[in-house]
Amino acid sequence: MATILCAMPEHTYRRMMTTEREAELRALGDVTLCLDAHALTEEGYGALWERADAAVTGWGTRAPTPAMLDRARRLRIISHTAGSVRWLPRYALEKRVVVTSAQAAIARTVAEFCLLNALTLLRRRSETLYGKTAGLVGFGHVGRLFRQHLAAFGCHVLVSEPALSEEEAARSGVECVALPALLQGSKVISLHAPDIPATRGMIGAPELALIPDGAVFLNSARGRLVDTGALTEALAAGRFSAALDVTEPEPLPPDHPLRSLPNVLLTPHVAGPTDDELPELTRMALTDLARFLRGEPPLHPISLEAYDVMSF
Numbered sequence: 061m062a063t064i065l066c067a068m069p070e071h072t073y074r075r076m077m078t079t080e081r082e083a084e085l086r087a088l089g090d091v092t093l094c095l096d097a098h099a100l101t102e103e104g105y106g107a108l109w110e111r112a113d114a115a116v117t118g119w120g121t122r123a124p125t126p127a128m129l130d131r132a133r134r135l136r137i138i139s140h141t142a143g144s145v146r147w148l149p150r151y152a153l154e155k156r157v158v159v160t161s162a163q164a165a166i167a168r169t170v171a172e173f174c175l176l177n178a179l180t181l182l183r184r185r186s187e188t189l190y191g192k193t194a195g196l197v198g199f200g201h202v203g204r205l206f207r208q209h210l211a212a213f214g215c216h217v218l219v220s221e222p223a224l225s226e227e228e229a230a231r232s233g234v235e236c237v238a239l240p241a242l243l244q245g246s247k248v249i250s251l252h253a254p255d256i257p258a259t260r261g262m263i264g265a266p267e268l269a270l271i272p273d274g275a276v277f278l279n280s281a282r283g284r285l286v287d288t289g290a291l292t293e294a295l296a297a298g299r300f301s302a303a304l305d306v307t308e309p310e311p312l313p314p315d316h317p318l319r320s321l322p323n324v325l326l327t328p329h330v331a332g333p334t335d336d337e338l339p340e341l342t343r344m345a346l347t348d349l350a351r352f353l354r355g356e357p358p359l360h361p362i363s364l365e366a367y368d369v370m371s372f
Contacts, residue, residue: 062089062353063134065108068118068141070095075335076118076141081342085116088350097122106131114349118142126151137358139349141342142166143332145362146372159362160348162341166332167201170280173331174202175209177303178248181276181325184301189213195246197239197263198253198281199224199232206250207234218242223369243270248278255282255371265290275300280331282371283308288318295321305331 066085068076073095077085085091092112097105106128109115113134118141124132126149135157138148143163153159182189190213196203199221207217211233219229220239229236239262243249249271253259264287271277271294279286283306295302301323311328318324333341348358362370 062113063111064089064091064349065094065112065115066091067094067097067108067115067121069097069120072118072120076338076342078339078342081339081346084343084346084350088346088353089114102128109135113137114139114353116141116345116349121147123147123149124152125149129155129157137349137352139345139352139358141345144371145367146370150364150367153362153364153367158352158358159367160345160352160358160360161362162344162360164201164360165337165341165344167205169333169337170202170331171205171209173305174206174250174278174280177278177280177305177325178250178276181301181303182248185274187274189215189248191215192247193218193245194248194250195220195237195242196234197221197242197249197251199234200252200254202280203250203252204232206252207232210248215248218246239267240270243267244272246275247272248276250278251281251285253281253285254369255284256369260284261287263287263291265294268294271300273299277302279303280305282306283310292316292318295324298323301325303327305329 092108094108105122109124109128109132112132113136115138117138129152137158138152139160141162143161143166145159145161148159179189193216194210195218196207197220199219210217217234218237219234220237220242224236226236262285268290277300288308303325305327306329312318319326344360348360352358
C-alpha cells in the first residue's frame with residue numbers, strides 16, 4: 061500500500077475536502093496528514109517527504125526543498141489540487157517525479173467569470189455580445205474554454221499565442237494574429253497569458269493606445285501583465301471599459317484612482333474556483349493519483365516545458 065503525504069494548510073484542506081473526497085483519498089493508501097507544515101522544522105518536514113511514495117498538495121503548501129527531494133527517494137508523484145505548480149522546485153520534475161495539476165478544473169470558473177464580465181460591461185453600454193469580435197491574449201485552458209462560451213454568441217475570435225499553430229487555430233475555430241492586430245480589431249479583449257518574465261508588462265501605453273473606443277478589456281490572469289500606471293491613465297480618459305480581477309499591486313491601495321473610475325469593474329481575485337467547485341479540483345487530483353498508482357498515465361501531468369511557461 062502506498063504511503064501518501066497530504067500536505068496543505070488546514071484551512072485549505074477543509075475547503076478542498078468533502079467526506080466523499082476524504083474517503084477517496086484514504087482508499088488510495090496509508091495517508092499522513094500534514095496541516096501545519098510551517099510549524100515543523102526542516103528536519104521534521106523533510107522526514108515526512110522521505111517516507112512518502114506520493115503527495116497530495118494544495119494552495120499554501122510549504123514547498124519541499126531540493127535537499128528534501130533528494131532524501132525523498134520513494135517519492136514518485138505529487139498530485140496538486142490547485143493550478144500552478146511553480147511553487148515547487150523545478151528540481152522535482154528534473155528528478156522525474158510526476159507532477160499533476162487541477163488547472164483544467166479551475167479554468168471552468170475563470171472562463172465563466174470572463175463571460176459574466178464581458179456581458180456586464182457591454183450591457184452598461186446597451187450593447188450585446190452577439191456577433192462581436194473577441195481577442196484572447198493567450199490560449200491555454202481558460203482561453204480555450206472562454207472561446208467555447210463566445211462561440212455560443214457567434215463571436216469571431218482572434219488569438220495572440222506564439223505557441224499556437226495555424227492548423228491548431230483552424231481546428232479550434234480561431235484566427236491567429238499578432239498582438240497589435242488583436243488589440244485594434246477586438247470589441248472584447250481578454251488576457252489569458254501566464255505571468256512569466258517574458259510577459260510582464262506586455263500591455264503598456266503603446267498597446268493600450270491601440271484599443272478601440274468602446275471596447276471591453278478583461279484581466280483575470282495576472283496583474284503584472286499590464287502596466288498599471290498606463291492602464292489607469294487610459295481608463296481615466298474614458299475611451300474603453302475594464303473588468304479587473306487581478307491588479308499590480310494586489311490589492312490596490314485604498315486611494316488608488318482605479319477604484320473610483322466609473323468604467324472600471326474591480327473584483328478581488330475571485331475568478332477562480334467557487335466554493336462548490338473546489339471538491340472537483342480535489343477529484344481531478346485524486347483521479348490522477350489513482351491512475352498513477354494503478355500503473356496508468358495521469359490525465360493532467362505537467363511537463364518541464366509546461367512548468368517553464370506556467371504562471372508564478
